[in-house]
Amino acid sequence: MFQQRLRAALICALLALSSGCLSSGGGGGSAPAPTEPSASRAGPAYLQAIGIGVSDLDAAVALYRDGLGMTERQRLTRDNRIEVVMESADKRGSLVVLMQFTDGVGRNVQQNPGKLAFYVKDPAAFATAFATAGGRIVVPPAPQPSVGNVVVGFGRDQDNNLIEIVGAGDATHSYLSAIGIGVSDLEAARDFYVATFGFEEDQFLSIPGQYDEYILTSPVPGSSALVLMHWTNGAPYDYQDNPIKLELASADPALLADDIEDANLPVNQAPAPSSDADLNGALVGYAEDADGTLLELRRSIRPYLAGAAIGVADLDAAVTFYQDALGMQEVTRRTRDNRDEVVLRSADNKGSQLILMGFTDGEPRDYDRNPGKLVFYTRDPSAFAQSIRDAGGVILVEPVDQGPALGNAVVGFGRDLDNNLIEIVGDDSATESWFGAFGIGVSDLASAKAFYADTLGFKVSLFLPIPGQYNEYILQGYGGSALVLMNWTNGSPRNYTDNPVKLEIGSLSPEGFLETIDDAGQRVDQQMSEDPSRNDELVGYARDADGTVLEVLLAPWGQTAP
Template sequence: MKNRPINTLALVALSFFLLTGWMSTDHLPGHGNPETPGARTNPAYLRAVGIGVSELESSVAFYTHGLGMKETTRLIRNNRVEVVMQSADARGSDIVLMQYTDNKARAFDQNPGKIVFYAKDVNQFATNIVSAGGQILLPPTAQPQFDGALVGFARDPDNNLIEMVGSNTATESFMSAFGIGVSDLQGARDFYVQVMGLKEQRYIEIPGQYNEYILESVVPGSSALVLMHWTNGIERNYKNNPVKLEFATGVPVDLAIAIKQSRHPLLQFPRPDKRRNKAIVGYAKDADGTLIEIKRSHKNYLSGAGIGVTDLEAAIQFYTHGLGMKQVGRRLRHNREEVVMESADARGSHLVLMGFNDGKPRNYQQNPGKIVFYVNNTTTFVATMVAAGGQILLPPMPQPELGGVEVGFGRDIDNNLIEIVGVPTANHSYFAAFGIGVSDLEAAKTFYTETLGFKLSQFLSTASYDEYILESTGGSALVLMHWTEGSDRNYRDNPVKLELRSLSPLGAAANIKQSRNHVIQLPHISRDQGMEGAMVGYAKDSDGTLLELLKAPWGNED
């Protein structure tokens, strides 16, 4: 039986519950079993979700124009063509549109799940859905009891349920959650928590509609997984729907073994896929036959950026009194002393000041990168920076092409370029991005995106340099810079390092080695003062920039 639209009154009630969790419970008696020991030692996250579609190009057009997504990749699989779609905000999990080529009969219009989008302008989002050929079940409706939050419901051309939520956290829109229908709600919850390593965030009952578990990964940045079981009396098909869940983890073999031990179908043990640049891929199914694709991922992010300084104590004073940072750590490494600085707003990556003590000559004055600070009050920030001994090259001025945002440039006491950007959302200031000079911009972009998993956010070309801005889950952005104004720049072996925290430091090292970049030291337990017990490895990119490989707080046990 084809899914019928939910009635409007029920949807209004549903909106209340979804927004507030009024009926939610966190591990109430009867809702959720204790997690099995070791369930989080190899955490996985929902990298992408797949939905079968009846007509691929029409669906690509709908998800592009109706939901603001963009196509990033096309893949030819053994029984289907896949188009990977990324949200407008480049946040959350991707959506994979799947058109099958094996001529087997599939019901694409009876998916018992849902797709949840957060949108900055949810009314415009609904208008776009209609213009692109979708159907509105309930227009975005203000909920006065909950600060006027707007919630609406729609269906795509294949009848998939779309939930729209107005959100101030969205720049444009992004997929915040993906729901799958399950025949045994408790059993599905136990599998995805105990075997796949997700954590229960909330249990919700929608009287006369459905019950659901909202599950999240301990690894940040992906969309939530919602397990739904309908209670409204309408017959639902929960078995073998054309849906897949792409889970990424540091050690896919271990996850495959856990699935097999749980007596769920393991279709393919993780192995290199020649058609996908030897990416490690495996397949399994849950109890309802939902396809689970297992991939290897290291989920690297920039947790710290290091700069060599001529006088460590003087640099500490400058960054403390001039830029509002504070010292939060001190380390003694084999050839240097490091001081870890945190921004005034405690946001972004740490800045690590490195005082080398091995007697080797280093050029601290010609670093071709930059340090970007977002600040609330550019006038006060500049005055404080100058008073601490810094130099202003260009006072912050409104940039019409950037909507009037104030941007200026200065230098610290070691001649490092500092970019100052006025941002009202900053309480005081924070370290927003770190730029490194690279001799080959395109090759560097390929290495940091394809090998280390950073996401390309933007390309900018200025009168002085070209740059790629790369982002990841957590930390400050990484900027790759190549100067074009004709000056002689040294891109090789600068006293700079990137501290990369990873889901799997050993896996990240293996990827770097496979890319033919230099791995100096495989990750192992450190004895360095200030880093005792931490897993630490080292590598270098093609320009000799030092990469320190560390385990993320949510990383697996390598």
């Protein structure tokens, strides 16, 4: 946050020198009193996408692809427009929807008083690519020594939308960090978006003689910030009915529509299955804010891997091993209907929890044939491998540098007391070690990827073939460790069915998550109900096509307001 505010202060200084530019930052100002926390009955929403009208769809797609590094995800034919959905190079932040209207209604796409802010790894290269692809650089990116040499620049796309370029060390290439919209009444707009959608006020910024703005964030992770901007420089700005839309996703869009009506703003269409053929019956509603900005209300089940569970033959021995060998710490113990569970967290307290399951029902289970893996990131891979060996585990491959082709990553492999594969990956940012990914074996890799990514909403990070060993998809939820889908290609027999493993999945909408699984033709064993072993937390159960148990929970950021 401190680094972001340094960038914001710097941007203010640059804007004072750059007439006509818009920005995501400014110097400190006196903000009106903040609003109370959200009273929304729908719980928190998040900004799934920003839609912007464009004059030439093909040219806009080319510029956002070649100039901003974005990837086209899909094309949609809607009732009055064609949309192209674009995703940032780093697959982070909200999506950008380029909209070309087909209804013949005249719209001015050149006067949007907002902006798109990109955090980028290499601002100079980013600006060059943008200009080469047809964009216009207004302020070339340059380091600013007074604020830690943060690099900032500005450009405009072919429809005059402001593109903000900010150097960021956490970017691999680039990602959309913030989306700005112009509003005629800044405080009223803030109150509406905070109270109705559960956004949280992060910062108020003021540039004297230029503009004031609020930066709002969602408690639901993974989306870009929403910036509300009001200009004070005396120039005329049209805040009304601009050809933009905000796609706002929540667990219950119907309740969200009720909250919008309670704010005395119009709901043009109550959330209902869409008649647009390309949306496949997705639940969609429409409303407007006070300036006529279109609000498209969507349902979301946004998931993450809260915990990964493995069955073990000797629970006490497994707990000791994971503590001594891998530096994990015990969080709690649970007695479930057919098993005892010990919940562990990583030494660095990052990633998902690891749950060791000792079954008590007498049913035979094959603990040492699990075709998956556990991936640990560690500061000292060699010492980590030795600790595995010292605790009774086996090291199959000593950690070694994999060379330039794999970014000089240091990787090794071992096995725990139950023969589970442990992948060791060097990570200079780790303090000690952390549980970074959990792999499950799947009999049909393409079908499993379609289920977990296309149906349940995990994001595909990488497809990785290991010749003569296995192929895998690395998926990322919105928090926690990565989920890895693995199918072995080395010819040895693997049992992918009904292994003693479990995925604890947190969701913005657990009920919607189970409904989605049922609609996909997979098995739902239990709807959401209170579980005494988890302090009466609501828990549901389902299975994937290979019988892997999915324990479905309400994500912490999915809690509805009291």
